[in-house]
Amino acid sequence: xxxxxxEVASAAGVSVSTVSRAFTAPDQVQxxxxxxxxxxxxxxxxxxxxxxxxxxxxxxxxLGLIVPDIANPFFPPIIKAMQARARHLGYxxxxxxxxxxxxxxxxxxxxxxxxxxxxxxxxxxxxEDRLHELAGRMPLVVVNRHVxxxxxxxxxxxxxxxxxxxxxxxxxxxxxxxxxxxRAELSRGKSxxxxxxxxxxxxxxxxxxxxxxxxxxxxxxxxxxxDATAVIAHNDLVALGVLHQMANLGVxxxxxxxxxxxxxxxxxxxxxxxLTTIRIDPEEIATRxxxxxxxxxxxxxxxxxxxxxxxxxIVEIGSRLIPRASTGPAPAH
Numbered sequence: 001x002x003x004x005x006x007e008v009a010s011a012a013g014v015s016v017s018t019v020s021r022a023f024t025a026p027d028q029v030q031x032x033x034x035x036x037x038x039x040x041x042x043x044x045x046x047x048x049x050x051x052x053x054x055x056x057x058x059x060x061x062x063l064g065l066i067v068p069d070i071a072n073p074f075f076p077p078i079i080k081a082m083q084a085r086a087r088h089l090g091y092x093x094x095x096x097x098x099x100x101x102x103x104x105x106x107x108x109x110x111x112x113x114x115x116x117x118x119x120x121x122x123x124x125x126x127x128e129d130r131l132h133e134l135a136g137r138m139p140l141v142v143v144n145r146h147v148x149x150x151x152x153x154x155x156x157x158x159x160x161x162x163x164x165x166x167x168x169x170x171x172x173x174x175x176x177x178x179x180x181x182x183r184a185e186l187s188r189g190k191s192x193x194x195x196x197x198x199x200x201x202x203x204x205x206x207x208x209x210x211x212x213x214x215x216x217x218x219x220x221x222x223x224x225x226x227d228a229t230a231v232i233a234h235n236d237l238v239a240l241g242v243l244h245q246m247a248n249l250g251v252x253x254x255x256x257x258x259x260x261x262x263x264x265x266x267x268x269x270x271x272x273x274x275l276t277t278i279r280i281d282p283e284e285i286a287t288r289x290x291x292x293x294x295x296x297x298x299x300x301x302x303x304x305x306x307x308x309x310x311x312x313x314i315v316e317i318g319s320r321l322i323p324r325a326s327t328g329p330a331p332a333h
Contacts, residue, residue: 003046006298011040016298017291020089062092063293064116066108068100068123069211072237073265074282081286089294091117100125100182100210113138118297120289121145123182139296143289151296152314153289157188157262160278160319161195164232164260167276167323169199172330173230173258179219179242180207181234188262192232204228209238216241220249229257229330236261236268236277243271243326254328264322273325280319288315 009016014033022029022037029037040046063086067075083093096112098105102125113119118139124131131147134140143153168176176196180189189205196203204226209215216238223231223242233239239261246253253259253273261268264279292315 003041003044004298005046008037008041008044008046009298011044012037016295020291020294059117059297060115061090062094062116063290064094064096064112064119066096066098066105066112066119066121066124068098070095070097072211072235073267074235074237074263074280077266077282078286081283082290085287085290089290091294098125102126106130109134118293120293139293139299141289141293141296143285149312151292151312153285153292154314154316155280155285155319156316157191157278157280157319158195160262160280160321161192161232163321164276164278165195165199165201167321167327168230168258168260169201171230171258171328173201174330175202175226175228176204176230176232177219177223177226177228178203178205179209179216179231179233179238180205181209181211181215181238188234207234211235211238213237213241213244216243217245220245220251223257224251230260230327231257232260232262234262236263236265236275239275239277239326240267240271243273243275253326256331258327258330260327268322269324271326276324276327277322278319279322280317285317288317 005016005019009019012019014037018029018033019037022034026034065079065082069075079093079095086093094112094116096108098108105125109119118141120141120143123144124142128147131140131142131150135150141151141153144155146152146154178189178192182188193203206219206222209219211234216233219238220242231242233242239259242259243253246257251257259275261275261277264277268275268277292313
């Protein structure tokens with residue numbers, strides 16, 4: 001029988017994803033660790049491509065990724081990076097869109113699950129019971145959704161949000177609005193609220209709405225009612241809607257109102273004015289999520305389910321503020 005990547009990982013005393021990186025991205029592995037992996041591979045007679053096929057054990061050779069909205073400019077770079085990562089490991093990626101609706105997400109899972117070896121769900125709207133049921137049937141990783149017992153990629157906005165709050169405080173802002181555009185990512189609003197309160201910044205919340213450009217257009221007309229001088233939006237798409245409507249209303253950004261987005265998509269840097277935003281690295285997310293899913297596939301417990309009380313790996317991705325022209329000093333009153 002062909003030697004599997006899991007056997008190499010065990011012999012070298014490292015994770016499956018570290019073995020994968022040693023062959024596909026050696027610069028990301030410490031030289032001493034990589035040499036230990038190469039030595040173990042040579043001793044076992046490991047060959048990367050056959051190992052990838054053996055890892056799947058007659059599977060489909062495909063990883064599934066279900067995102068909330070393919071039209072959101074945040075996701076195409078992630079999809080592209082994940083395809084590149086998967087290709088290095090002998091996989092392809094099948095992508096579907098849930099439109100942030102539970103019924104659509106269930107339909108997408110039903111259509112995709114029999115055609116993939118494992119599944120990544122982004123900001124899933126499903127209940128924990130449904131997710132545990134799914135994890136009991138196939139390897140599963142969740143992103144931006146914490147479910148005990150299921151491997152998770154967690155995007156931490158703490159650093160970026162703290163930097164945004166510090167910038168607004170330094171600019172003299174006191175009254176801010178958060179446009180909440182997700183029912184699934186409840187932790188985002190809580191994190192923003194805590195960071196702003198820590199700096200004695202008043203923060204009102206609008207929503208939750210859908211995370212779309214039109215949401216920003218709608219919310220912009222409500223900002224004045226809160227007498228706010230700064231807006232932080234759920235994502236860049238919503239923030240761009242705010243910029244658009246503010247211009248229509250004759251409100252100057254940032255002279256009258258400062259606007260901050262989240263994601264740092266390409267559109268943020270080319271908007272007018274350019275959008276201050278909190279950056280999340282799409283390549284890091286894609287690499288870490290793909291590696292975690294492949295490691296879960298290799299782990300037989302990933303096929304049988306861990307249960308809600310079992311420990312499961314959590315990979316955390318950081319964030320940082322990218323200051324641009326949409327933020328400035330608070331208007332004098």
